[in-house]
Amino acid sequence: MTKLIVKGMHCSACQSLIKMELEEKGLPVQEVKLLAGDRGEVEFADLNEEQINLAKKTIEKMDNYSVIS
Amino acid sequence: MSINKNIEKKIFYVEGMHCSSCELLIEKKLLKKEGIKAVEASLNKGQVCVYFSEKKNLDLDKINQEFKSLGYSFFTEPQIKQNKKLFYQTEGKWQINKDKLIAFLKTSILAFSFLLAFYFLDKWQLGRFISVDTRSSLSAFFILGVIASVSSCAALVGGVLLAMTKKWHEAYIDSDNNFQKTLPHWLFHLGRLLAFFILGGFLGWLGSGLSFNNTFGYAVLVGLVSLLMIILALQMLEVSWAKKISLRLPKFITRKVASENSWQGKYSPFLLGVLTFFLPCGFTLIAQGIALTTGSFLAGASIMLFFALGTLPMLASISYTGYRFTQKPHLTAKFSKVAGIIIIFFAIYNINGQLNVMGLPSLHDLKNYSNAKITTPSEPIILFGPDAGKTLSVSKNNSEKKVQVTDDIQQLEIIAQGFEYTNSGNTVLRANVPTVMIVDNQGILGCGAQMAARGLFSGFVNLKPGINKIDLGRPKAGSYKITCSMGMVPPITVTFQ
Known part of the structure; x- marks a missing residue:
């Protein structure tokens, strides 16, 4: 399982937006969770390095979001 | 279209x-x-x-x-917006927003439960169970600190800490782990302990040449801190005009708040902890006064450190509670509302105390006014003896006592016992007459040992056991309040006519 922590997520709309964008890129999103503060966690089934980079790039391209880890 | x-x-x-x-x-x-x-x-x-x-x-x-x-x-049509206010008008009729009312009641119950606990702790006057002086052991100062932390210190330092918790949560939101998120609290408490140790030692080294007697200065300081607390509390309660007042750290600090190279943002909680040494909580002043008399850096430092350690459990609890609530998004809003109500009450409590110290009208006067009754003493019936069955005439003036005058010096007599002052003579005296206040200390405890009576004498008087004679000079006409250094001992009022 691969997880990415995203900064800038504060509501359910953010969850849905990020999930939608990642799924459009063909990435196997399992769950998008909100964490404390303005953090969120995106869970994927196992990704290879190329997919991880694509996921990060997709999120970073969106306004207001950035990948922390 | x-x-x-x-x-x-x-x-x-x-x-x-x-x-x-x-x-x-x-x-x-x-x-x-x-x-x-x-x-x-x-x-x-x-x-x-x-x-x-x-x-x-x-x-x-x-x-x-x-x-x-x-x-x-x-x-397809515009919707009538659901009113967010508690009371709103629809077609000319006033309605209550039930969801908002329920949320408001839940918040109020939580806040008032906490305040009720604080009220009873304060009413029990725990300060009367401990008395400290230079001969006291360090554990006595620790206990003094514990008692302070559930009374006046909770209202002052605890109130500030509660108000800052939300600000620190917002400023330190970028932190990646729990330790970093709790860092401002660690820094605050560390700053406080270090300041009490070092500055307490400094007081001991300075010796009794220095004294803390500026009632006006302390009142202004407590007033300003309390005003700040009220504004922060109103912001937490989302009062619209209060939110327009910016009390944030400047952006050039908050932007760099997690940067190793920027100490201003990162270490401001530490500085705030240090500054609490100067907040004039009555119990702190007592400990500082005793530290001054030790004449020794180590003795003064030890006294203040143990006092601060005594306050640590309660203040750390406030930190922990605030931190836990602000880490859960669905509880943050509730924490803000509950904490906001509590902080406002603490601020009013602090301001009320200082109004007493300044000799100004306070909430205590309302209580005294409502308790005052004019009663006509009923004439008792004699039950035994040759005059049994007859009524006994009682003079209506038998409660008045004459002012004691000795060698043309008027005396104001006060008994200081437990956690109260009692006027054992008359409360109405003659103005512009040489007057001496005789305070019979029959075991006044806690911060009551530091008496304040603005207008009658400047600063505070440390009451020694037994008789204390305080020269009041020729007091001018007026009413004066006598209370303790923090205004917590219920004030008594004397009038010079």
């Missing part, structure tokens, strides 16, 4: 949008539908404008079905 031959435009009124992400989400999802050419969502207007090919049939029910799980509802 047709924009051109091929493109139609329709405006939907949407409920459930709350941020820019909602606008984006709605736009993206609608754009995926066949036939939809452009979408413009506006949170401000609560509208979504859809441009679609004339052949496309926009089915409102299907749209609502699709967006229901995301929390949005589409309408």
Whole structure:
């Protein structure tokens, strides 16, 4: 399982937006969770390095979001 | 509505949008539908404008079905906005917003439960169970600190700490682990302990040449701190005018708050902890006064450190509670409301105490006024003896005592015992006459050992056991309040006419 922590997520709309964008890129999103503060966690089934980079790039391209880890 | 031959435009009124992400989400999802050419969502207007090919049939029910799980509802007509206020008018009639009322009641119950506990702790006057002087052991100062932390210190330092918790949460939100998120609290308490140790030692080294006697200065300081607490509390309660007052750290600090190279933002909680040494909580002043008399750096430092350690459990509990609540998004709002109410009461408690010290009207006067009764003493019936059955005439003036005058010096007699002062003579004296206050200390405890009577004498008087004679000079006409250094001992009022 691969997880990415995203900064800038504060509501359910953010969850849905990020999930939608990642799924459009063909990435196997399992769950998008909100964490404390303005953090969120995106869970994927196992990704290879190329997919991880694509996921990060997709999120970073969106306004207001950035990948922390 | 047709924009051109091929493109139609329709405006939907949407409920459930709350941020820019909602606008984006709605736009993206609608754009995926066949036939939809452009979408413009506006949170401000609560509208979504859809441009679609004339052949496309926009089915409102299907749209609502699709967006229901995301929390949005589409309408073709503008909706009457649900009123967010507690009381609102509909068609000329006043209505109560039930959801808001229930939330308000829950918050109030939580806040008032805490305040009730604080009230009873304060009423028990725990300060009377401990008395310290230079001969006391360090554990006595530790216990003094514990007692301080559940009375005046809780109201002052605890109130500030509670108010800062939310600010630190916002400033340190970028931290990656629990330790970093709790760092401001660690720094605050560390700063406080170090300051009490070092500055306490400094007091001991300075010796009794220095004294803390500026009642006006302390009152102003406590007043300013309490005012700041009220503003922060009103912001936490989302009062609109209070939110316009900016009490944030400057952006050049908050931007660098997690940077190793920027100590201003990172270490401001440490500095705040240090500055609490100068907050004039009555118990702190007692400990500082004794530290001064030790004449030794180590003795003064030890006294103040143990006192601060005594306050640590309660203050750490406030830190922990505040931190835990602000880490859960669904509890942060509730924490803000509860803490806001508590902070306002603490601020009023502090201000009320200082009004007593300054000799100004306070909430204690309201209590005294409502308790004052004019009673006509009933004439008792003699039950035994040769005059049994007859009524006994009672003089209505037998409660008045004459002012004691010895060698043309008027005496004001006070008994200091437990956690109160009692006027054992008359409360009305002659103005512009040489007057001496005789305070019989029959075991006054806690911060009551530091008496304040603004206008009669400047600063505070440390009461020694037994008789204390204080020369009041020739007091001018007026009413004066006598209380302790923090205004916590219920004030007694004397009048010079």
